Amino acid sequence: MNRKIILIAAVLLAAGCAAQSAPTAPPSPSAPFTIGPDTDFPHIDLGEGLYLRQIHTDVFVVTHAFPWPANSLIVEMENNDLVLAGTPYTPEAMQIVLDWIAEHFGKRNITAFDPGYHVDNLGGNSALLAAGIPVYGSDLSVRMLAERGEETRQMLLEMLLGPSNDRYRMTHAEIPYAAPDHVFPAKEGLTLTFGEEQVEVYWPGPTQAPDKMAVFFPGKMVLFGSCMVLGGNATGNVREADMENWPKAIEMLKQLGAEMVVPGHGDRLDPGLLNHTIDILTTA
Ligand SMILES: [Zn+2]
Secondary structure (H helix, E strand, O other): OOHHHHHHHHHHHHOOOOOOOOOOOOOOOOOOOOOOOHHHOOEEEEEOOEEEEEEEOOEEEEEEEOOOEEEEEEEEOOOOOEEEEOOOOOHHHHHHHHHHHHHHHOOOOEEEEOOOOOHHHHOOHHHHHHOOOOEEEEHHHHHHHHHHHHHHHHHHHHHOOOHHHHHHHHHHHHOOOOOOOEEEOHHHOEEEEEOOEEEEEEOOOOOOOOOOOEEEEOOOOEEEEEEEEEOOOOOOOOOOOOOOHHHHHHHHHHOOOOOEEEEEEOOOOOOHHHHHHHHHHHHO
């Protein structure tokens, strides 16, 4: 039984449908890596508030603090293509990352996924689209961006009142909220193949926001949980959260057996983040 079927079975189970048998243990990743504190990973500084951490031979976490630190991923696939999961907050920061990619990897095919409609998930889209990079996102994210995008911008601008945030506020007022140009149904998720390796995108129902997606790299056993996985010790922005389904969704993600889990925000990267998230949600 492959992981996608397992997760679909888990979703059906949660929905009250017939249960499938228990999942088998996932295969080990081909390239070994060590799990340690944030400082154990090589850092690459790309400018003010923007840096990379190499957490695996082929995986870099991009962190952009603008002003709140948010994570996205660069993953090198088996066929040399690159996959991006999430973007920095701004097209400018996205362009700096694309320039670093060109310098570090040379010319590569790049595919991007938006894990949600919030600006910390897709604020870099306009730079990706201008570079001709296909950007995948769900129908749910496209709809929510159209319906609520500007409302979330106004809320964010209100959080940035005060002279010390002038620079952030002025930039956030102008960031184009560009939609993904390759749209798939959230309910069906998405699997793309790169040589022998796949990327699996899951929507386990509403979590921190109605549309957050998780992106799994089975060849590396790395899960990008986006904002549905909590890296800190608080729930953060829960204005749009589904507090009932969210912990169930994280239980489903546990079935993937990821050996590294990248949260939307925060430095921790170990799979214990999934139970950590459930603990925070069930005591909140
Ligand atoms: Zn977030």
